[in-house]
Amino acid sequence: MSVLGGDKDKELRIHESLDELGTDLADYIAELSETSVKERGVFALAISGGSLIGLMGKLCEAPYNKTVDWAKWYIFWADERVVAKNHADSNYKLAKDGLFSKVPIVHSHVHSINDSVSAEEAANEYEFAIRQLVKSRVISVSDISDCPKFDLILLGMGSDGHIASLFPNHPVLDEKNEWVTFITDSPKPPPERITFTLPVINSASNVAVVVTGDSKADAVHLAIDDVGPDCPLVPARIVQPTKGKLVWFLDKPAASKLDGFQFSD
Ligand SMILES: O=C(O)[C@H](O)[C@@H](O)[C@H](O)[C@H](O)COP(=O)(O)O
Structure with missing residues (x-):
């Protein structure tokens, strides 16, 4: 693994292979879980969909499945x-x-959306559920706003630079008041989605963006490099935890268009 251009708020972990990335990601999640359980007694994790889930697969294997x-x-x-x-x-x-069917997670700790109501109602109900869990401190609270402070938010990124269901140029990127909002016009199917808003993502203690493959290389460049105002603003670029730590997990093809990136072999 090489670390490129990291600073105190952002670390880039660039991996030789998906296997190496998967091991590093499992280590990272297991360490944050251990720290959080030590400090707070619980670990509040938010995840996305896509290839991220497959890349987290080593968590279900030894030693993590037991430790x-x-x-x-x-x-x-x-x-x-x-x-x-x-x-x-x-x-x-x-x-x-x-x-989650492969590890002993408590069923009642898995907070999925209500799938029998509209996108708007599902977003409202999900935000309400999160509010209750912030009150009881299962989810921590931000020191500088009333936002939830998840111990870790794990995101993928699309080749258009979207993260969660926050797509380029979509008005929900500007949502400042809601914690969870909805869209009915997602450019990536299916059209109806709920999504955390940027204030919630940027209030987390830790955010990791996990991106692989050369189809994402342009968006990685736009999200991370010093590209200037004439370049399109990709949503992933606005992921900047206010007090938390941001880590990018990349493979070499995804990192290949970063300024200063050179293949080492
Ligand atoms: O519901 C979704 O579509 C996902 O949550 C989405 O945000 C995903 O993480 C990215 O689109 C990257 O997906 P891939 O890693 O599969 O390209």
Whole structure:
């Protein structure tokens, strides 16, 4: 692994292979879980969908399947497609089938959306559920606003630079008041989704963006490099935790258009 251009608020971890990335990602999540359980007694994690879930797969294997304190985990979705939970497009189903059915997570700690109401109602209900858990401090609270402070938010990124269901030039990028909002016009199907807003993402203690493949290289460049105002503003660029720490997990193809990146072999 090489670390390129990291600073105190942002670290870039660039991996030789998906296997190496998967091991580093599992280590990173397991360490944050341990710290959070030590400090707060629980670990509040929000995840997205997409290739991220497969890349987290090593968590279900030794040693993590035995060493992680799964009973202390609380799971949330940073974004979810508004479809039935057993639908192939459901981010909940993807994570349940790929991860959470394989480790001893407490069923009542898994906070999925209500899939039998509209996108708007699902977003409102999800925000309400999060508010209750902030009150009881299962989810911590930001020191500088009333926003929830998730211990970790794990995001993927699309080749257009979207993160969660925050797509380029979409008005929800400017949402400042809601914690969870909805869209009905997602450019990536399915169209109806709920999503955390940027204030919630940027209030987390830790945010990791996990991106692989050369189809993402341009968006990685636009999100991370010093590109100037004439370049399109990709949503991933606005992921800047106010007090928390940001880590980018990249493979070499995804990192290949970063300024200063050179293949070392
Ligand atoms: O519901 C979704 O569509 C995902 O949550 C989305 O935000 C995803 O993380 C990115 O689109 C990257 O997906 P890939 O890693 O599969 O390209």
